[in-house]
Amino acid sequence: MPTILEPGEIEAAASSPPFLYMPPRNLFTLRAQRLEHLAEGHALAEYLRLIAGLCRVQQQVFDDPPSNSALDAQRIETCQQHGLPPFAADTLVREEGWQAYLEVFLQRYEPVAQPAVVAAVDTLRAASPGHLRSWAVALVSGQYSLVPAQLVPFLGAALQTAWSHWLLSAADLKLQPGDSLSQCPACGSPAMAGVIRHRGKHNGLRYLVCSLCACEWHVVRVKCVYCESSKGLDYLSFENDRHAANQAPLRAEVCPGCNSYLKLIYLENDAEAEALSADLGSLLLDMRLAQDGYQRLAPNLLLAPGDE
Numbered sequence: 001m002p003t004i005l006e007p008g009e010i011e012a013a014a015s016s017p018p019f020l021y022m023p024p025r026n027l028f029t030l031r032a033q034r035l036e037h038l039a040e041g042h043a044l045a046e047y048l049r050l051i052a053g054l055c056r057v058q059q060q061v062f063d064d065p066p067s068n069s070a071l072d073a074q075r076i077e078t079c080q081q082h083g084l085p086p087f088a089a090d091t092l093v094r095e096e097g098w099q100a101y102l103e104v105f106l107q108r109y110e111p112v113a114q115p116a117v118v119a120a121v122d123t124l125r126a127a128s129p130g131h132l133r134s135w136a137v138a139l140v141s142g143q144y145s146l147v148p149a150q151l152v153p154f155l156g157a158a159l160q161t162a163w164s165h166w167l168l169s170a171a172d173l174k175l176q177p178g179d180s181l182s183q184c185p186a187c188g189s190p191a192m193a194g195v196i197r198h199r200g201k202h203n204g205l206r207y208l209v210c211s212l213c214a215c216e217w218h219v220v221r222v223k224c225v226y227c228e229s230s231k232g233l234d235y236l237s238f239e240n241d242r243h244a245a246n247q248a249p250l251r252a253e254v255c256p257g258c259n260s261y262l263k264l265i266y267l268e269n270d271a272e273a274e275a276l277s278a279d280l281g282s283l284l285l286d287m288r289l290a291q292d293g294y295q296r297l298a299p300n301l302l303l304a305p306g307d308e
Contacts, residue, residue, distance in 0.1 A: 017202050020175060020185070023164060023214035028059035034277035048280060050112065051302050054157045057109045061161045066100035071166050076173075083176040085188040087166050089140045089212055092187075093159070099132055101165070102158035109154075120150040140189065140212065142299055149304035156301030163187055163213035177217070181225040182262075182297070184210035185217050191225065191262070192298050193275040194253070198268035206264070209275040211299045224255035225262055226297055232256045235264075238285060249273055250282050254294055261294050276300065 024030065035052035039045040071087070079086035092098065106125050111117045124132070135155055138146035147155070167173075167186055175185040182191045192211035197203060207216040208225065223230050233255055237248035249270035254261040263282065265273045279300050286296055296305075 017205050017218050019177075019218050020173075021207055021216040022168060023216070025062075025168060026059065027164060027214055028055045028062060028161070031055040031274055031277050032059070034272065034274045035280065037272075038277055038281040042281065044280075044283065048277075050117070051153060051280060053112065054109070054153060054302065057105055058157050058161045060108050061101055061104050061158075062165050065165050066104045069097065069100050069162075069165070070169060071097065073170075076170055080174050080176075085175075085178065085184065085186055086170070086173070087163055087187040087213060089163070089187045089189050090137075092163075093136045093140050094133060096129055096133070098136070098159060098162040099129060101162040102132065102155070105154075105158045105161065116150050120148075120154055123148070124151060124154055139301065142190075144304055147304070152304040153302045160212060160214070160301055163189075167213045167215055175215075175217075181219050181223070181228060182208065184208075184213065184215055186210065186215040187213045189213065190297065190299055192300055193279050194219070194225075194262055194264040195273075195275055196221070196264055196266045196268070198266070198271065203268075211301055224253070224258060224260070226260050227255060227258040229255060229257040236261075236285070236289070238282070250278050250285070252285060252289060254289070259294055260297050261289055262298055276302065 032052040032055035035048045035055065039048040039052070042048055076086040079088070102124070106121060109121065111121045135147045135151060136159060138144070139152065139155055140159065144152070173186070178185050178188060184191065187210065189210050189212035191208035194206050194208050195216065197205050197207065206219055206221045208219050209216050219225055222233060224233065233253055235251045236254055237251045247269055249266050250263060250273070251266065252261045252263050263279055263285070265275055265278050267273060280303060289296070
């Protein structure tokens with residue numbers, strides 16, 4: 001029998017923003033293109049182009065994944081029935097399914113002619129499944145000191161490819177909010193950044209972007225995603241002549257309550273912006289905020305931070 005909604009319920013349902021947005025299937029190509037654009041004249045151009053190359057291989061693996069790489073459908077369904085992230089990173093990373101993606105990634109990646117890059121790829125190719133698992137567990141749990149820094153972008157790229165592929169291969173997902181505002185409802189990983197949308201009736205809404213699977217979930221604005229305080233929030237951006245402070249395409253939402261910040265990308269000021277590339281292209285802002293005593297809690301799995 002169909003459910004009959006009262007007038008107030010109809011209005012609420014019509015005005016409620018969608019909780020989730022799935023990443024596009026060409027996500028990694030879009031990231032690569034954006035990184036190559038940002039690299040022009042950038043102080044970190046060589047690094048941004050290196051990551052762009054990794055993103056292009058990510059797209060190759062996503063489009064042609066390893067055989068028998070799908071997750072158990074019953075497992076996904078059971079997690080959803082109990083309100084749990086169906087692609088829980090802290091569980092799946094301890095299994096070996098994602099390592100097939102790493103193996104294919106390393107087969108298809110042609111290292112640039114830099115000794116450090118060649119050494120990193122050789123190390124991963126020679127590592128045992130146990131070593132790979134230990135490094136991956138440390139990486140997704142934010143324990144960067146336990147992972148050789150030169151391995152982080154390559155290991156992170158393979159992990160992102162696996163989780164994004166699993167996410168977009170599942171049908172009829174019904175995801176519940178995580179235990180905290182900053183936790184991805186699909187895999188439980190922390191958000192990398194926020195995106196302020198700019199089109200349609202949901203213009204101006206904030207969605208957080210997962211650092212691992214790239215799922216996006218709605219979180220109200222003007223609220224710290226870490227301590228949930230709305231008091232004294234400030235919005236900082238680069239100081240230059242190109243954008244007024246309130247028109248900058250990227251701003252950091254700084255919370256004095258917990259001394260943390262989260263980067264926000266405003267699509268109305270740059271419709272082509274993308275979270276991961278925007279984050280990597282604005283590392284100077286992180287340095288400035290660190291000097292001011294603010295801590296970054298949002299990971300980027302293609303970047304090894306200088307300290308914990």
